[in-house]
Amino acid sequence: MSEAKATRRVTVANHTGLHIRPISLLAKLASQFRARIEVVKDRQRANAKSVLELLSLGGQPGEEFLLEAEGEDAEAAVEALARLFAQGFHEDEAQTAH
Amino acid sequence: MKFADFITPEAIQSDLKADDKEGVIREMVQALVEAGRIRAADYESIVKAILSREELGSTGIGRGVAVPHTKHPSVDRLVGSVAISREGVDFDALDGEKVNLFFLLISPQDRPGDHLRALENIARQLRDETFCRFLKQAKSAEDIRQLLEEADNNQFAS
Secondary structure, rough: OOEEEEEEEEEOOOOOOOOOHHHHHHHHOOOOOOOEEEEEEEOOOEOOOOHHHHHOOOOOOOOOOEEEEEOOHHHHHHHHHHHHOOOHHHHOOOOOOO | OOOHHHHHHHOOOOOOOOOOOHHHHHHHHHHHHHHOOOOOHHHHHHHHHHHHHHHHHOOOOOOOOEOOOHHHHHHHOOOEEEEEEEEEEEOOOOOOOOOOEEEEEEEEEOOOHHHHHHHHHHHHHHHOOHHHHHHHOOOOHHHHHHHHHHOOOOOOOO
16 A cells, blocks of 8 residues: 655745744644655755754745655645645744744 | 854853753853853843743754744844753753753844854754764863864765
């Protein structure tokens, strides 16, 4: 039985980029899924459940990434993560302090 | 961005005495004052700003590493330091582990890009487990300086 796969292209929409808070939200959300999820930029790959690996991608505002998931809930996982990217990690609601 | 671009060598500490979050932050900011990178008059305001950032969510990013940070109007470029705690400190890290390796960053108000590039560099280097382990086991500030220099010269993977 082959594992379900899903991919989605996403853009860093919040204007401060992927600093620690957005990445913590991303990793926390990714950890709710069983699928193996990776965030890919060029030849760099990060496990979407690891804050340290995600930080190493250095997501500047406007940059594009590819989400790749593999596992029974792969489609739901990339859908949820893509939505978080599109919502700009809720930063506009929680603006001010850095 | 390299470590040499933002780490203040004179502020590196290999044996923090503090045993809690606020103590670690105070000790590291004090080292930057003593190194002449920030003014003593700004000490309290910087410490308070870093502590309020921690209240929004811990900067303990897992694997025994934390990156306490803030923006502050008193700096005109990114100022950073590194410190090690032998015992490890409870920092409310995301993975619940104690933290023994700290990177403290103070950024100018208008330069989020540099902050991201520093985080990227720290995380990319620490993904190398050998570098991460060596750094945590460093016995002196001089050892830490050498390890950062080797990392800057790509002597660890990636």
